[in-house]
Amino acid sequence: MLELSAVNSFYGKAHVLNDLSFTVARGQVVALLGRNGAGKTTTMKSIMQLVVPRSGKVTFQGHDITGSAPHKVAKLGLGYVPEERRIFTDLTVLENLEVGRQPPREGSYAWTTEMLFDLFPNLAERRGNRGKALSGGEQQMLTIARTLMGNPSFVLLDEPSEGIAPVIVEQMARVIIQLKQEGLTVLLSEQNLHFARAVADMAVIIEGGTQKFTGTLDELNAHPEIRDAYLSV
């Protein structure tokens, strides 16, 4: 469904991603793992074309999206949930969801605000509140809900568990499993295995912008030395 082939991305002169190549198949949850600064966010942004790769190709559902405008990428059904909870703090919860709203595509889920409030009950009580009044966990839920309003068939989740209370992390894991059962494909990034273990089928590990491991979670579990070398515990 999503394929990266030999993607190289730069910030100015800094070479951040080095020949990254992996695929995510429909219905999979793939974990993109690596330490702080490994290039996870840049990978996400390079898929979304918020950072345009200098060489290599990103293909989504057969379309070459390299160099497309981010809004066109989103329109194809690729949803992006950024790290650090970039919600619109001056807008209410409902207004945040409205920004994300896109008409459903053929075969995609058709989310409504009420369905999302079922999925994230905390948000339902806060629908009229401004983004800045929400707690960190609520803001994180809102970023996910906002992206789902675009009825994506594929979601990029950048470090969804970072800086969030463990209770909420558990809730988040349940949501991701539920989304997977609904047929959504997910690429999520994490610094460690705790969260990924609960939800992911496959893992890609990067370090310094270079791919170090690609395989199933079982394979990764069989090689604890890889985990120790490239991930924080």
Added chain:
Amino acid sequence: MGLFIAQLLTGLANAGALFMVASGLSLIFGVTRIVNFAHGSFYMLGAYIGYTLMQVLPGAVGFWGAILLAGIAVGVIGMLVEILVLRPIYRAPELFQLVATFGVILVVQDLALMVWGPDDLLGPRAPGLRGVVRIMGEPIPKYDIALLVITPFVALALWYLITKTRVGILVRAATQDREMVGALGVNQAWLFTGVFALGCALAGLGGALQLPKGGADLLMDFNILTAVFVVVVIGGMGSLPGAYLAAVIISVLNVFGVTYLPQSTLVLMFVVMVLVLMVRPYGLFGREEVAGEHGQVGEPERPIKPAGLQVRLLVAAGVAALAALPLFGSNFTQVLATDILIFCLFAASLHFLLGLGGMVSFGHAAYFGGGAYVAALLVTHADTPMELAFLLAPIGAGMAAIIIGWICLRLTGVYFAMLTLAFAQLLWSLVFQWGEVTGGDDGLLSIWPAPWLSGTTAYYYFALVLSVGGILFLRHVAHSPFGYALRAARDSERQAEATGIDTRRVRMFAFAFAGMMAGLAGGLFVFSKGSIFPNELEITRSFDALIVVFLGGVKTLSGGIVGGAFFKGVEDMLTRYEYWRLAMGLLIIFVVIVAPDGIVGTLRKLAERAGLLRRAEDET
């Protein structure tokens, strides 16, 4: 009491047009981050187009229809400007777009002159609203009452659009984080175009609405621009209720000012603005601006280095050529070269502030004109010898810069820029309205240099030594430890603070130093012309310098000088033609689109591509 009420109502009626224009500017800035200098031009176009339509369309329906159509027409023109001029340069460095909008001002001025001629047009009276009504015995024009009623409806409609509709939600979201809005599937390009068109339509509507009160003339673009900037800043950037309240405050104050303090009407507005910003730095309803929160990350700065041997030789050759100029150049060439040299020093001083300090001053003319006026006043009122008066010009300008900088440096970004503009305008209005001392609009005359400098060639050498000396001194400071500290404060305030740099102090010094150098240029200027007029303090003079620095290239050391020489040279060539503004404006827009890194920056990139210069990448 009756008079009081009448004046209050007049003020409120005047607030209408001001609010519409200001809310348009505020909307455009909020979403696109473009400081639209051309906003006054769209207001002017609205008035002219409305005037023409009113000649054609009959009766009351025609009158109101003309106003509405004028708004729509200006909106369409704004849309074209956005697509043709601004869209290609959204990725250019921050604030670069304002250069393009300045080009638009010039183009619109000449087009209006071509189509509607140089004479002021008297606005037609509104059918059915010609007379006055008496409120507590005082006559109030019926049209004022109509404006009083219309404005709240426009404000309400706008408020509804922004708070209740999907478009409004997207606009507010984009004001906060436009990259994220794009990543959620919204086509930003059309959102920007739509908002720009809407903002321009509001300006056009305002222009057409005030026709029966003020008519249409070729000066109304700049005349409203300052008031609009003041309103937007007092109200808070991006806030509609703020813009409304501020428009009312300013308009009412103006009406009372005319009655009770006729000598200070212009000053009053800026005094209010300064007071408001001292209490509420981000305006009445504004929100703090956080740098980089809008998802704009520019290209990393390339460090500037002291000139190499080649460049030094080139500069030495250039100076030698300039020194030899009187040997073969005519008198006229020397006068022109003096002008250019002075302007280059002025531009270089702003470049120092803007490029190295990251402080965008919209009011740098205050120190240029300020220095000139210090010298001129000393000569006129105290018979000060020229040498002493000249020496005091930069010192006076520097002192003014210290005072103004002390207040302005509490703010950053656009608010800082606006406040510097306000102070420059304050100074201008002081000089303009305090006729007994400053000569007002008639200026100060007979400010001639000392006998030993009175020859054209002698003064040329004097200007050459001081301008080149000043520019070299500015460059030298850029490479001194102070220059490093200044650049550190620009690039990362927190890290600079953490390494023990008192960033506020460093900026203060830089501001004062840049003001001093501008004052030096002003001193050179006044004695070269023998006279000084308030227009040397005007907003256009500040903009000239700003345009030059951006055109030359903010991120290169020589940007100010190259831009200054280019601008003055071209201006001298073009002003001989009738429609020189049109040509100049188109040229500026052209340069902006083909050379978004400025002239020097783009030349360097071209040279790198051609292999003439080493790439910055290879050196690290």
